[in-house]
Amino acid sequence: MKIFFAFIFFFITYNFAFAESKWLYSSGNYEGHKHSIHKQINENNISNLNITWKFNSKKISGRNVVQTTPIYVDNKVIIADISGAIYALNPKNGLEIWNVKLNPPAARRGITAISGKNPKIYISTKKYVIELDARNGNILKKFKSGLSLLPPIIDENKLFVATLKNGVKAFDLNNGELLWEFSLKKNNVKPRIWSGFSYDKITKSLFIVTSNPGGLYGGDRLKEDLSISLISINSNSGKKNWHFQHIRHDLWDFDLVGSPMIFSIYENNNSIRVVAALSKTGDVIYLKVKDGSLVFPNGIKKNYPSRSDVSGEQTASFQYTFSKPQPFSGISVDLENDFNHLDKIKHKKLFKIISKGKSGLYTPPSFNYNLILYGLHGGAEWPGGSYIEKDHSIIVPFNKDPWVIRMEYKDYIFLFFKKISKEILKIKLSINKIYNKFFDSSATNLVMNSKKNSEILNPWDKSNPSDSISQTLFSLVPYGGGNNFYSMNCKSCHGVGREGYYENEKQGDKYVPSLVGFNLKNNNDKSLLFNLIKKNHNDLDIKFEYDEKYTIEMLENFEKYDNFLNKFNLLKINGFWQALLDENGNPATTPPWGGIAKINLKDGSLKWKIPFGNRLDENKKIISKGDKSFGGVLTTSSDIFFATGTPDEMARAFLSKDGKLIWERKLPFAGSAPPMSYNYKGCQYVVFTATGGQFVGFKDNGDATVAYKLDDCEN
Ligand code: HEC
Known part of the structure; x- marks a missing residue:
């Protein structure tokens, strides 16, 4: 009997370890979790986690960066480069198996695959979603979707595409026929979908987050629209289930960002589906999938912002401020104190801007003052956050560098x-x-x-x-x-x-x-x-x-x-x-300029907040603990998470429970997409897309994909 159990045990663990690893969507799953079930790499052995292979596409394009998390299908790592080419790499050594040349912006923010007997890959491009044979890269089919920056979603022989400018479309996966279209156009305003697309298979609901409707002047778009909203769409009918508008009549480019995260919680002993979306203002929009109602109804308050003095402009009559879930970052700059560390004589130009400055959430832009805010690039940014099922929490990187908005x-x-x-x-x-x-x-x-x-x-x-x-x-x-x-x-x-x-x-x-x-x-x-x-x-x-x-x-x-x-x-x-920069080109406010936060969504509390990344001066001296980042995070089932994307070009790992730093390695260039993890023949790998940063403060751009594994894991 004992032997029998031992055999079963062996059989299960053997199979578990060697079962084909999968990462079929850049966010890990359609629910936007960015969470890996693998747990071989943990707190105790991570000091042995080192580079095992590196792939260079040799393609660079100005300051553009690859924002695509690799996927893992058919025992291949699938990546995109900046020129629009797609590569399949050997998971053990990173050697190229095949490549196919498409045009930019192919696979701009992700890739989709289906596994099984005929594994296939789906790439969004300028005109089409392109279906590739995962085994050899052959182009099999094209879906006439129009430009999409996000990876499509597939369920029950339907392919769903979130286009940049023309809403969401559904196609028949087999014959490529258009099944339905959901338009975002309302009162002549067409918000864009550029950073978040998720799917709840259980309730058949697609989720998108929308952008600013078009610029920081809104005098020509005073009516209601669907911008800056979390929107739920019925995947069968293509009809809107509901939408929640985070900000009305946006005048600040405060887009909702990242893939919405969908999961289950218990309410009065019943399991219910919920969805969490992130904002550049540092809020978590946390709603019930069923009807879009708030999980914490008392967590928001109406607020009546000051009126705009720009001709033709009308500020929205109200906005919300969010308190539960607790925001992970804020917008207001303290004009009295946040610049105290700078020498006024050396920063004459800057203090002139500040002297004509005003700050505050929902303060409208004006010809008469400089509007100074954190948050034009987050709060959260397009890489979004990760969801950890174990304790119903999310981990979110955020930026806190200052900006000035002017009218002209x-x-x-x-x-x-x-x-x-x-x-x-x-x-x-x-x-x-x-x-x-x-x-x-x-x-x-x-x-x-x-x-x-x-x-x-x-x-x-x-x-x-x-x-x-x-x-x-x-x-x-x-x-x-x-x-x-x-x-x-x-x-x-x-x-x-x-x-x-x-x-x-x-x-x-x-x-x-x-x-x-x-x-x-x-x-x-x-x-x-x-x-x-x-x-x-x-x-x-x-x-x-x-x-x-x-x-x-x-x-x-x-x-x-x-x-x-x-x-x-x-x-x-x-x-x-x-x-808003100081004389050395660094963010002008007192550090930290960015960090990572953990929010528990059971009770809505902010668990911890850590500075993330170090800004170094030319002598490699640390001038700020905590920098902006555009890389994203990956949580794993060993209760750790990986993060990247800071100008110091590091890959790092932290403990999920308290944010303690446990590992760091220098990447060839700054990380530019959320990391990914797979298991190949018993060894867990973590892959970073490292192509640099686009914005002031980042160094050179490059073209590397880098994989790490434990030194002593042989396969
Ligand atoms: C070397 C560059 C330079 C030159 C030459 C220059 N300006 Fe300027 N000007 C600036 C800058 C920079 C500012 C912004 C000053 C500030 O921050 O208040 C400015 C501000 C102004 C403003 C204020 C605008 C506002 O909206 O507040 C006016 C008006 C102006 N300039 C007119 C002129 C005129 C007229 C001339 C030529 C006789 C001139 N400038 C030459 C750089 C220049």
């Missing part, structure tokens, strides 16, 4: 000229190319150089060729081209069309305000204005010829032109954000 006017006429100029330049370049091909190869270099310059937008770079075209066109507009005085003294910074200049979050924090509509928001006394302009530039040590007569004449010209634009509705209001 744009000149439609100039925008139009700019667009035309780009086209003209393109034509000019292609004519040159043809010309060079036939007549003069030495001139090719010249064309290449000027093309290069046009890609580097820089207000101090006067050789931007498309700028000179728009300038020529624009100078034909009465008053629009400014006068000589403007061209000589101001244009180099404020731009040909007074459009100003700002660097985006990939570039830095350089900023020159747009002067379009300047008169509309300022005192009409031109002498006062002259003095103000003089003072503003003097404060920043910007020197030019301060001639009152010419300046006033110029301002009068601009006033005429702006009044004309205004009269004919040719002024466009635009809001934009920038990272």
